[in-house]
Amino acid sequence: MSGGISTIGPAEIKALRRLLVDARADQITRVVAMIDSLPERGEADDLLTPFRARLAEINPPRPLNFARLLFIPIDPLIVPGPRWRRGTLGVPRTVLTPLARHVGRALAEDAAAIEAMIAGRSVADRAVIQAAGAKLWPAASRVMTSASPPPDWQDATGLPVSDHATIAGAIAVLLAQAVPIQRLADGLSSGAIPDDAEMVLRAILASAAERGSQALAVMIALLMNRLPGFSRLPELAREIAAAQDKDGRMAAERATEHTLENLANSPAIALAANGTGGLAHAAETIAHATTLLTGLAEQSAARPDRQILIDELRRSIDRACRDSFTLLLERHLLAPLSHLATAADDDLITGLEAVARDLRAFEQASRQAGSGDLYDRTLREAGKRIAATSLPRIDRMRLVEILNNSDTALTLLGARPS
Amino acid sequence: MSSPPPELLVSYRPTNFQERGLAVPFTAPALAGARVRLGGREAGGFEVILPNPSGSRGVYIMPWAAARDTFRPSVHDHLLATALGAMVDFTPASLRRAAYAVAAGGAAGRAARRAAEAAMAAERKHVLQTHFHLLLGLIRVTEPQGAHPLPPEREEQTKLERRAGAAVLHLARTLATTTETIAGWIEGLATLFAAVGVGPSAQEAFLPRLLAALTRFSKDIEARGRAGDEAFAPAPLLARHAATTAALARAALADATALLADPFALARAWQADRGAVAAGVTRADWLLDGWAQILVLWQNGGGAPATLEEILRIVPHLPTGVLGDQASEEETLPPAPRRRAAAFRPMTCAGGLLARNEALRALSLGTLAA
Numbered sequence: 020m021s022g023g024i025s026t027i028g029p030a031e032i033k034a035l036r037r038l039l040v041d042a043r044a045d046q047i048t049r050v051v052a053m054i055d056s057l058p059e060r061g062e063a064d065d066l067l068t069p070f071r072a073r074l075a076e077i078n079p080p081r082p083l084n085f086a087r088l089l090f091i092p093i094d095p096l097i098v099p100g101p102r103w104r105r106g107t108l109g110v111p112r113t114v115l116t117p118l119a120r121h122v123g124r125a126l127a128e129d130a131a132a133i134e135a136m137i138a139g140r141s142v143a144d145r146a147v148i149q150a151a152g153a154k155l156w157p158a159a160s161r162v163m164t165s166a167s168p169p170p171d172w173q174d175a176t177g178l179p180v181s182d183h184a185t186i187a188g189a190i191a192v193l194l195a196q197a198v199p200i201q202r203l204a205d206g207l208s209s210g211a212i213p214d215d216a217e218m219v220l221r222a223i224l225a226s227a228a229e230r231g232s233q234a235l236a237v238m239i240a241l242l243m244n245r246l247p248g249f250s251r252l253p254e255l256a257r258e259i260a261a262a263q264d265k266d267g268r269m270a271a272e273r274a275t276e277h278t279l280e281n282l283a284n285s286p287a288i289a290l291a292a293n294g295t296g297g298l299a300h301a302a303e304t305i306a307h308a309t310t311l312l313t314g315l316a317e318q319s320a321a322r323p324d325r326q327i328l329i330d331e332l333r334r335s336i337d338r339a340c341r342d343s344f345t346l347l348l349e350r351h352l353l354a355p356l357s358h359l360a361t362a363a364d365d366d367l368i369t370g371l372e373a374v375a376r377d378l379r380a381f382e383q384a385s386r387q388a389g390s391g392d393l394y395d396r397t398l399r400e401a402g403k404r405i406a407a408t409s410l411p412r413i414d415r416m417r418l419v420e421i422l423n424n425s426d427t428a429l430t431l432l433g434a435r436p437s
Numbered sequence: 438m439s440s441p442p443p444e445l446l447v448s449y450r451p452t453n454f455q456e457r458g459l460a461v462p463f464t465a466p467a468l469a470g471a472r473v474r475l476g477g478r479e480a481g482g483f484e485v486i487l488p489n490p491s492g493s494r495g496v497y498i499m500p501w502a503a504a505r506d507t508f509r510p511s512v513h514d515h516l517l518a519t520a521l522g523a524m525v526d527f528t529p530a531s532l533r534r535a536a537y538a539v540a541a542g543g544a545a546g547r548a549a550r551r552a553a554e555a556a557m558a559a560e561r562k563h564v565l566q567t568h569f570h571l572l573l574g575l576i577r578v579t580e581p582q583g584a585h586p587l588p589p590e591r592e593e594q595t596k597l598e599r600r601a602g603a604a605v606l607h608l609a610r611t612l613a614t615t616t617e618t619i620a621g622w623i624e625g626l627a628t629l630f631a632a633v634g635v636g637p638s639a640q641e642a643f644l645p646r647l648l649a650a651l652t653r654f655s656k657d658i659e660a661r662g663r664a665g666d667e668a669f670a671p672a673p674l675l676a677r678h679a680a681t682t683a684a685l686a687r688a689a690l691a692d693a694t695a696l697l698a699d700p701f702a703l704a705r706a707w708q709a710d711r712g713a714v715a716a717g718v719t720r721a722d723w724l725l726d727g728w729a730q731i732l733v734l735w736q737n738g739g740g741a742p743a744t745l746e747e748i749l750r751i752v753p754h755l756p757t758g759v760l761g762d763q764a765s766e767e768e769t770l771p772p773a774p775r776r777r778a779a780a781f782r783p784m785t786c787a788g789g790l791l792a793r794n795e796a797l798r799a800l801s802l803g804t805l806a807a
Contacts, residue, residue: 206743213742214668306786365547372546372792380786413543416512421788425465425512 083140085130086119088151089159091142092197093190095244095281096237102284105182108240108277113176114186121169125162129154149201156197163191185233192234193241196223204245220249224259232270235260239274243315244281247307250314275315275325282308282332292339292385294347298377301347302384308336309387333388340385341393348378348401356418361409368414375421398423406431449496453758458486459532460727460753462798463517464545466790467508470751472727473501475527482522489750511791513544529722530632533807534560540802546795552802559806560631563642568627570636572601575623575700579604608704622707629718633693643806644721648686650732650805651725655679661740668742671749682724682755689721727753729807733800 081087090097096110103111123130136151168183169175178186199219206212213219220242227238239256246252253271260267282288290296291304312329319325351374359367382394402423406415412432419428451457458474468487476484485504487497501518504510510518520535537560539545540553576589580600585592589600602616605623609616634642640649655676662672696703696717706714731748738744801807 214746302786365551369547376788376792379788383786383788411543417544417546420512421791425510425515428512429515 081142083137083142083144083147083151085123085134085137085155086115087142088133088137088148088155089119089122089194090115090190091148091152092156092200093193093241096193096241098281100177108189108237108273109281110186110190111176111178114178117169117171117175118163118187118190120171121166122159122162125166126155126158129158145205149205152201153198156194160191160194160197163187163194188230189234189237192227192230192238196226196238199223200242200245207246207248216249217255220246220252220255221259224256225263228256228260228263228265228267228270232260232266235265235267236270236273236277239271240277243274243278243311247311247314250317252314253318275318278311279315279325279328279332282311283328288336289339292336292343294343294351298347298351298374298381302377302380305336305340305381305388306384309333309384312336313387337385337389340381340388341390344378344382344385344394345397347381348397352378352418352422353401353404356405356408356410359408359410361411363410363414368410372417372421375418379422399427402427402431446496446498449754451754451756453756454723454726455527457754457756458484459527459529460730461517461521461532462536462730462801463510463514464791464794464798465509465511465514466787466794468504468510468514469794470730471504472753473521473532476500483527511544513539513795516542516544528719529726530629530719537802540798545798546792548799549795549802552799556802556806560643563631563634564627566638567631567635568623571623571627571630571697571700572604573636574697575608576600576604578700579607608701611701612704612708614708619704622704625711626703626707629715630693630697632722633690633718635694635697639694644686644690644725647725647729647732647805647807648683648690648721651679651683651686651728654728654732654735655683657735657740658745661745666742669745672745675745675749675752678752678755679728681760682728682753685755685759686721686724689717689724693718693721724755724759727751729801729805730797732805733797736804737797737800 093110096108097112097115098107098109100111100113103109103113126133133151133155136154137147140147142148164187166187168180168187172178172180172183176182200223202213203216203219206216223242224235224238228235235256239252242249242252253275256271256274257267260270287304288308291301294301296304312333316326316329319329352371355371363371382398386394402419405418405422408415410418416428416432419431455474458472461471461473463469463471468485470488472486472488473483474486475482483501484498485501487499487504487508489495499507501522505515505518517536517539520539521532524531524535537553537557540549541557543550545553573589580589580603585600589597592600605616605619609619612619632643634640634645639645658669658672658679659676661669662676696706696714703714730751734744734748738747
């Protein structure tokens with residue numbers, strides 16, 4: 020399964036499908052790498068559809084290619100082809116390949132230059148994504164706004180030609196604003212939100228509102244996902260739409276419904292809470308969901324039905340997280356610590372501190388969904404166990420500080436200054 | 438017992454270095470950019486000055502006990518505060534050494550521990566080098582012209598020790614004191630001058646390196662201001678503030694170095710008033726105090742606008758007394774940071790910010806030994 024394959028036939032696809040049914044993580048990773056290396060993915064891409072939940076769990080490194088770069092900005096809105104319904108705000112995965120091919124052909128030499136920029140890079144390479152995306156997304160938006168359906172649209176997507184304008188038009192609106200949205204999202208994830216964030220958001224929403232209420236609703240849904248910490252979004256959208264004599268309230272309602280439905284149907288949170296994609300990924304995924312729900316709850320004070328749904332979602336996140344937190348704490352931190360000798364080298368201690376930090380971030384995100392007392396109790400007990408290990412005192416203090424707080428560390432280890 | 442909430446002092450212009458306090462490398466996110474100064478002994482030994490707490494101009498000033506109750510110091514900060522309480526001299530160098538010791542104990546993590554150990558070793562080396570060069574200088578001025586075939590710096594060890602002993606004896610007789618006293622003075626002066634830099638490797642000492650980095654920063658930030666990016670609108674003012682500080686520090690270093698030209702005069706001044714000599718030698722250290730954190734933030738932040746905002750929050754004011762009565766407000770006050778919009782609910786957890794501050798601490802110790 021090396022990179023030498025350039026096409027893949029029906030017989031190979033059948034064989035791969037059989038292999039994937041019971042595949043181990045490493046086998047799935049190999050198949051994904053092989054499909055990623057194909058210049059024309061075609062039917063091979065469909066192979067992955069039933070395994071996308073497991074893919075999210077395994078989280079294999081994905082190389083950056085033209086289509087992936089093109090659709091990174093709208094990733095939160097992509098839904099499996101069979102789940103897509105006309106009139107909803109999602110983008111069916113089946114349209115991505117034909118649209119990417121179409122954009123690639125239209126951009127010709129520019130597309131080749133972008134391909135050269137991303138060659139050999141992965142989706143984790145944020146700087147390259149920003150630089151190449153800044154060239155691609157606005158240009159692709161212009162192509163999609165004006166282009167007629169690609170000739171293979173119906174065959175490749177299974178959708179009638181009449182759906183093209185709606186889907187491509189919505190993607191075009193999103194891609195036109197992808198660069199400023201990406202800048203805001205990066206600022207939010209690094210804790211460095213630009214001062215002009217609200218002004219930028221207003222401009223993004225105003226440009227979407229100009230394209231109609233469907234475009235505005237899709238944009239709000241995307242922004243809810245990319246900027247979960249901005250709870251004033253629906254309010255802002257209503258304000259901006261009203262200035263254009265548009266119904267922003269309805270667009271915000273649809274976006275909220277879509278976001279809640281996605282949260283309810285996505286296996287990502289339950290998978291992340293298991294810790295199989297790594298503790299940091301788990302903490303980030305849970306923080307995203309709980310931050311989003313907190314914001315939506317604030318905006319839904321006058322909607323008891325929605326409050327009930329939000330509470331249900333919180334309870335389901337709470338169950339998934341609290342069940343696994345104790346296990347993860349034991350497996351990743353307390354058990355390794357109990358086997359450590361008195362002196363541990365720098366790398367080992369630094370690694371355990373990183374684990375403790377990820378566990379704490381997991382706990383802080385999870386407790387937004389409930390079970391605060393349980394987390395307090397569990398962490399207190401963990402602190403006592405760490406304090407009782409044979410590690411040097413300062414290492415124990417730091418681990419207790421990370422997992423609990425400095426006061427507990429100083430109290431447990433008898434170093435409280437007068 | 439909890440402390441009363443601190444009051445915001447909107448107009449804050451310290452008149453001298455003692456009032457401005459010392460930059461202290463606390464790692465707790467809420468204490469970033471804090472300074473400490475003597476005061477309120479009964480309330481914990483020193484006061485904490487917390488700059489621009491809400492993103493606009495102003496400071497909180499409170500006893501350490503109140504800061505401890507309000508701003509959740511880290512374990513590292515608690516240990517550093519204990520060390521500050523035990524400091525005999527409240528000077529930049531004393532605080533630096535206290536902070537080295539706390540970091541070398543591992544309180545800010547293993548990376549900071551390694552960096553602090555290296556910084557302490559480098560400081561010991563600089564003190565020894567300075568001691569050696571002070572002795573060489575003394576030998577040169579006490580020996581008659583042509584008394585020895587080799588200059589002292591090329592002399593072999595045993596003969597050099599004899600020549601140094603003779604020079605110390607000469608100075609002791611001249612000042613009517615003992616050789617032990619002179620040896621003690623040289624040791625004290627070596628510690629004092631180590632950060633200033635003496636001899637051929639003077640530019641490797643702490644303050645010349647910090648000054649060079651500040652000069653580069655001033656030029657960098659000025660260039661960013663000229664590029665016309667709206668986010669860097671305060672950059673020209675910041676660049677000017679940095680350049681003014683650098684010019685004053687350069688002059689202070691030159692004055693300190695000039696004292697070494699006449700070891701007899703220096704020894705007499707030391708004999709008469711150690712405090713006055715120390716004030717002159719450490720003036721550059723006081724002037725540059727607080728800039729190391731800023732340089733590390735800039736180095737680490739990749740020139741992002743958010744880094745500039747963070748820097749503006751903690752830029753040290755120049756005490757009004759430094760520039761004299763004619764100093765304009767613009768010269769002593771750095772540009773104010775802008776108030777941040779609070780519309781976004783943060784997703785970054787406090788542990789992540791503490792880890793980032795610890796990484797910056799390790800970087801600061803590793804690159805600037807500050």
